[in-house]
Amino acid sequence: MVIFKPAFNLSSTTKRILIAGLLFIFLARFGLVGEHRILLAANSADGDQNSYLQLGLDLREHGILTDGTRNPLYPAFLALFARREWAYFTWGKLLSLGFGLLTIVATYWVGARLFNRWTGLLGAFLLSINMEFTLHSTFVMVESLLSLLMLLSWFAMLKALQNPHRLRMWVAAGVLAGLAYLAKSTALLLIFCFGLTALLLYGYRIVLKRTIWAFAASFAVVSLPLWLYNWVAFGSPVYNFAIKNAMWMDSWEDSYTAGADELPTLLTFLQSNNPAKMWDRLWTGLLAMRFFFAKLLWPTRTVALDHFLLAGGLDIMLVAALAAILLSWRRLKPVVQRNRVSLLLTGTTVGLFYVLFGWYLPIVALPIRFLIPLTPVLFLLASAGAVGLAQAAAAHPKTPRWVKAGGSVVLLLAAVWVGVWFVETGISNAQAAQANLFESDAEFNQYNEQALRWVAEGHTPADPVTVLWGPSHNLPIWRLANRLHFVRTPAKADSYAQLEPFTETQQVTYIIVDDDMTRRRRDLVASLGLSRSSGELLAVGDFPADWALGLTAPAHPCRWCVFRRLSGPPPITPADYSLAGDAIRLFGYEMDTRNFSPGGEVTVLLYWESVQPVPTDYTIFTQLLGPDFQLHGQMDRQPLSGHFPTTRWQPGQKFLDKFVIPVDPTAPPGDYVLLVGLYDLDTGQRAPVTANGEPLPDNAIPLLTLSLR
Structure with missing residues (x-):
């Protein structure tokens, strides 16, 4: 599909070298910015990353394909690196960045195939500098992979619609649509719009053609593993939590229920809402979606942009765009007619996304993430229009020379300004991303x-x-x-x-x-x-x-x-010892002796109750007294790692303190007594201990005896 013939007088070889060089620069800058964003995106619990990381592990460890919300293709890639180590999280972010790079390359390739190389290059450039796309290509989430597959599916669908008798393109479209569906159920919207576009173009007779059935069959073959798994695991081949439950919530808080039977469904939603309330929700969402679409297409993410859009700038831009289209309609009409297939498919898809996520807005609050897969297609169409208008203006015989010259100067100045910004931001991100990504993630999350x-x-x-x-x-x-x-x-x-x-x-x-x-x-x-x-x-x-x-x-x-x-499993072994003049009571403990061996460890959980205020900051001691009456393990510290001293304890409060006691590598075999008690660190004096009103020797509690064989 060619809108206008290129007006650049460059040799074919020069064009290839220039385009390859520019594309490499775009990819390099995107990679540098992405690396810096990976460094900043250190919280693996942000967004849906927890769920995707867990699903990758479940797929590797147990063969679980889906959790009912997230489809298996992206987790299948994650499963290649899946380990319960922080390196897995870092590899996941790098995987998403890799899919982002592939999407930029695919944007150029699709643009060159559908329009011309300059359109593809401009589309790739716009995508590479888009901050929303960059950010979502550095999270362990499916958006960058879905963007790639949605773009390729859209391209194959266009080719199929333009060639209704070419079976191979319809099969390719079905396979790519199936892969996009395996990435995320959102791809079903594109498939629905493909069917609707085919119906609008060719009427009901399209269902009689073998090509549409070839598309359906190839899509079904690719999707079959997920359908079978859903059937077994959830009772429905097309089960999806978002479709069955989430769409009918008033807010995401509705998902936090005591049981699945309390989740809303379409039926319960219709029973509890009237048409006026439903329309109000949809209309409010549609109005708000203008703001998110504008943010989606803007190359940067700034507070100033938000203020501008919310202060009326968005409406001004929309009116200006509509006026420009109306004023240029005579020139645009032939272009629209020649590209009616791509515009119809894209228009129905964007419209359906807009309406659906306008409805979904009360649930997700920030729906930009769900719009990311549209960006490559939107940038390609915008680039095609911009390149086409520029070439048409330059080639039109009635265009005055001063207009051409002025336009060239404006374009040159704009290119220089964008180029300087492009290089400066790329260099600043390169300088900021010098840290080791794997070490940085591990260090940050050890705290978390x-x-x-x-x-x-x-x-x-x-x-x-x-x-x-x-x-x-x-x-x-x-x-x-x-x-x-x-x-x-x-x-x-x-x-x-x-x-x-x-x-x-x-x-x-x-x-x-x-x-x-x-x-x-x-x-x-x-x-x-x-x-x-x-x-x-x-x-x-x-x-x-x-x-x-x-x-x-x-x-x-x-x-x-x-x-x-205290009543939760596992059961607590009861005890009854009074310390510090009956001010503190040891009322239970838990033991883990699985690693009790020379050079190993013993874990003991001590349960304390504050009976009366305590004027002394006591230190807890735990000791392993061996058969030779020597200590072969000891750990002393103040309660709760020193963060909650006994002087802060209030009557009636209960505390759990966990001690991991290292065992001496030279510990001899025999019976060991675990001794527990309190002492004043300043004086070394132990707090008095009684059991059943009787004082214990050495003010130490012989909690239990362990055997080392």
Whole structure:
């Protein structure tokens, strides 16, 4: 498809070299900017990254194709690198960046095939500098792969529609559409618009042609593995959580339910909403989508742009664009007629995306991510129009010379300005991206995962415990999901009293509270005795009596606060020892002796209760007394890693303290006694200990005896 013949007087070889050089520069800058963004995008829990990383692991470890929301193609690529290591996260981001680079190359190739090389080059340039596309090519999410497959599907569909009897193109379109569907169910919108366009162009007789059936058959063959898996796992070959439930929510909070039977469906939505309310939701979303479409196509992401668009600039731009089209309609009409197939397919697709995500807007709030796959196609069509108008103006015999000269100067100045910006931003990103990506991700996330590591210590895939969390985008749950079972906090639980039945039903053992959860579950978190201290930090107050505070990380006030439900599994071994003049009671413990061996370790969880205020900051000691009456293991520290001293304990509060005691490599075989107690670090004096009212020797609790063979 050629709009206008190129007006550039360059030899064929020179053109190839120039275009190849420019395309290489575009790719190099995109790679540099992308590398810098990968360095900044260090939170693996941001967006859907947790879910995609987990699905890649599930696919590798258990053969799970989908979680009911995300389709398997992108996770299949992730599975090649899937390990519960931070390098896996970094490789995932690099994989997305690679798909972004391929999309830029494909944009040029499709543009050159459909229009001309200059159109393809301009489209590739616009895509390479688009900040939204760049950002979404540096997350462990499907958008860059989906953009590539949607572009290729669109191209194959155009070729098929232009050649209704060419079976090979219809088969290729079906295969590519199937791959796009395996990447994300959003691709079904393009497939629907392809069928609609074919119907508009060729009428009902299209269903009698073997080509449309060849398209359907090739699409079905590619999609069959997912359909079969969905049928077995979810009871429907085309099951998708977004279609069945998410579309009918009033907000994403509706997804945080106590059970799947509480999720909204089309039927429950129709029962609880009237037509006026539905129209109001759709109309509000359609108006708001103008803003997101404008942001999508703009090359940068700035607050100034947001202010300009929201202050009326967007409407001015839309009116100006419409006026330009009307004024140029006589010249544009032949172009529109020659390209009616591509415009019809693209127009119906964009329109359907616009309406659907206008409806979806209350649920996702920031729908730009879902519009990313449209950017290559939109930039190609915009480039085709711009190149075509420029060439037509230059070639038109009635265009005055001063207009041509002035236009050339303006284009040259614009090219220089864009070129300087292009180089400067590329260099600045290259200088900023000197750090080792793998080391940077590991270092950043060691901090983010400390609460999960603390909970997971002592638990294996054979005996996972259930952890209540969220809503939160701070915890990298994919890292330890093989040792911990995660359930989300229900939206309707506004207090601890409402949460308690859910924790009983789900057999919850731990709850992790952070700033994200505090903002979105404020009343519930307050009922747990937590309040915002400063920034993202939380202060611990009076918490429920049947929960024990186990961790305040990284200190107190804490960014992550971890509580243990005392009645949750595994059961706590009861004890009854009074310390510090009956001010503190040791009422239970848990032991993990699987690694009890010379050079190994013993893990003990001690459960304390504050009975009376304590004036002394006591240090807890744990000792392994061997058969030779020598210590072969010891760990002493203040409660909760020194972050919650005994002087802060309030009567009625309960605490869980975890000690991992290293065992002496030279420890002899025999029976070992685990001794526990408290002492004043300043004086070395131990707190008195009694059992059943009787004092214990050396003020040490002989908690239990372990055998080393």
